[in-house]
Amino acid sequence: MRTLLVANAKGGSGKTTLATHAAGWFASRRQRVALQDEDTQRSGSSWLARRPILFPKIEALKPGTSRKEAREQGIAWRIIDSPAGLHGERLRDLVKQADHLLVPLSPSAFDMEATQAFLDAVTEYKAVREQKLAVALVAMRFDARTRSAQELDEFLYGFEFPLIAHLRETQVYIRCARDGLTLFDLPPSRGKQDWEQWLPITAWLIKQGV
Template sequence: MLTVLVANIKGGCGKTTIATHLAAAFATAGQNTLLADVDRQKSSLGWVDRRPADAAPLTGLDWSKDLATPPKGSGRLVIDAPAALKTRQIEELVKLADVIVLPVLPSAFDEQATRRFLDKLEELKPIAKNKKAVAVVGNRLRARTKSADRLDEFLDGVGHKVVTRIRDTQLYPDTAATGLSLFDLKGKRVGDYRADWEPLLSYIALVG
């Protein structure tokens, strides 16, 4: 089983959007997919509950109190981590993961928090010895804005692979409200935005 941890100590950086879209991408590709929600707000589990019966199936796991052993026979496990993780929690989740996906928004506050989180990650042996892959994702970018330019400068110096930059669009909140993702929809406009995810999916596939 390939396990993807979506994490950052900064709240509101799009972890749940990233986690649910990765889970949907795996499910629509025919993978037996689990989505574990570690956050007590249970936003990912709410998304799973809203998911239509005719959408590609996936299973939600409530890990908000304790981490549990995933069911056998699963192909992909996506873990949606809460903000403000303590060091012990980071260690436990990183131990489970094959890939750590770290979203960051174009904001000075997010950049500062992301740097602190990366510093914590780099203290862990699996990260320091390059035994765990870290994929940094620029999230909710609006092209040709000063904030996007500043984020690009920040990402160039993070010391980890910046896999992709995901553009902002109303499609994300619209699909979240119905338990869907861009991978569940068709159409040219959706396809254009879905292309932002291909480098991340390819990176994860290489790790697997």
């Protein structure tokens, strides 16, 4: 079993969107996948409760479920959605449980500053220093034509963690959030353009999972 933690202390950076979609992608590949919602706001769990029964199954794990418990349930991929403001012991505990960490960030000065502080904290952890935990960034709500997109590139230049994907800003994510769906549940006519943007993320997850 592999555990993907989706985290960034910055609120609204796109954690739940990334976590639910990662879960949806594994489900669409018929893998046993579970979402563990560690956020008391419960956005991830209420999204899962809205998920129509006929779509590929995503299981739910209670907050606090350990790696061992998840493994015993036969889960292949555990996706942990985490709360805004995550730091200190709680962050350390969740990082300890994870094999992969994806950090979403939006191209705004506020997000970049907060993300920098978050990554500085993460870099201190032994698992990260010893490269037992794979860490990557994903740009959310990205519009390549904007000045802030350029600033994001400058911010990330020389950074030690790779930026592996840019996801565009689109109402499709907002509608999926409302309906308990992901892009991977949509027909090609509605999903294809965005599926392509996910390819580097899913490739990264699989590669790190070997």
